Amino acid sequence: MRFDFETHRAHDYLYLVRRWRSLARKAGIRLEPFVTADDFELLSIRSPALEATGGIYFSAGIHGDEAASTEGLYLWAELNAKYLRRLPLLLFPCLNPWGLVRNRRVDAEGRDLNRSFHLDDVPRIKAHKELLRGLKFSFAMCLHEDYDARGVYLYEVRQTPLRAHRAIGDELLAAAGYYVPVDLRPKIEGRRANQGAIKRRIRVKQFPVMPEAAYLALSHSDHTITLETPSEYDLGARVQAQAAAIQRAVEIVLG
Numbered sequence: 001m002r003f004d005f006e007t008h009r010a011h012d013y014l015y016l017v018r019r020w021r022s023l024a025r026k027a028g029i030r031l032e033p034f035v036t037a038d039d040f041e042l043l044s045i046r047s048p049a050l051e052a053t054g055g056i057y058f059s060a061g062i063h064g065d066e067a068a069s070t071e072g073l074y075l076w077a078e079l080n081a082k083y084l085r086r087l088p089l090l091l092f093p094c095l096n097p098w099g100l101v102r103n104r105r106v107d108a109e110g111r112d113l114n115r116s117f118h119l120d121d122v123p124r125i126k127a128h129k130e131l132l133r134g135l136k137f138s139f140a141m142c143l144h145e146d147y148d149a150r151g152v153y154l155y156e157v158r159q160t161p162l163r164a165h166r167a168i169g170d171e172l173l174a175a176a177g178y179y180v181p182v183d184l185r186p187k188i189e190g191r192r193a194n195q196g197a198i199k200r201r202i203r204v205k206q207f208p209v210m211p212e213a214a215y216l217a218l219s220h221s222d223h224t225i226t227l228e229t230p231s232e233y234d235l236g237a238r239v240q241a242q243a244a245a246i247q248r249a250v251e252i253v254l255g
């Protein structure tokens, strides 16, 4: 499928919601508003195959100026409409609609939502956490973009020692790298990177200010990745790169 980025309304939240609604109906999956924030309904999507353990979590658009994340998740879902019912999925198509519409990283109050998961007084974060209560995912991926990235890169984290597990970041980068070059800098955002992959073991005390991925890794997910595409690169290629990484992750995790 060709992604027409010239005419695409990547920052039109209501258009995104309309497409998800129609896809959910076609695919037989449940789309549910879970909270209203900045006058927009936030949606979650749950497949009938999702159980308390072993599920897969994807979220996009927590930063509104990262439109390839919301479009990439949608593109992947659309290409896999036939299978969505049978995959154990919890999806968040866009966590910051106000930001998406304005091409802003933050929400209407100037808050970076991806630095807010330690807070209990932000209703949208509270509602998000309530939705996750009792769920343990085998894999979670938070979809992002970075405006000064030189290519696609990712963070791969676990609470348990990394050597005990198979790392999958390299394979996701290989899939995404077909569309967008991999960021090969030895240091990215101040952290040691190897061919675009930053692998870490995390502990709760490292996070007085909590990103979504850290919250997931510490409470709900056995294996967590934050994917970053370079937001100055061609939108169509970034969307394809996001969708390819999602596809590869699902194949490996459920394989």
Ligand SMILES: [Zn+2]
Pocket (backbone or CB within 6 Å): 063, 066, 143, 144, 145
């Ligand atoms: Zn981001």
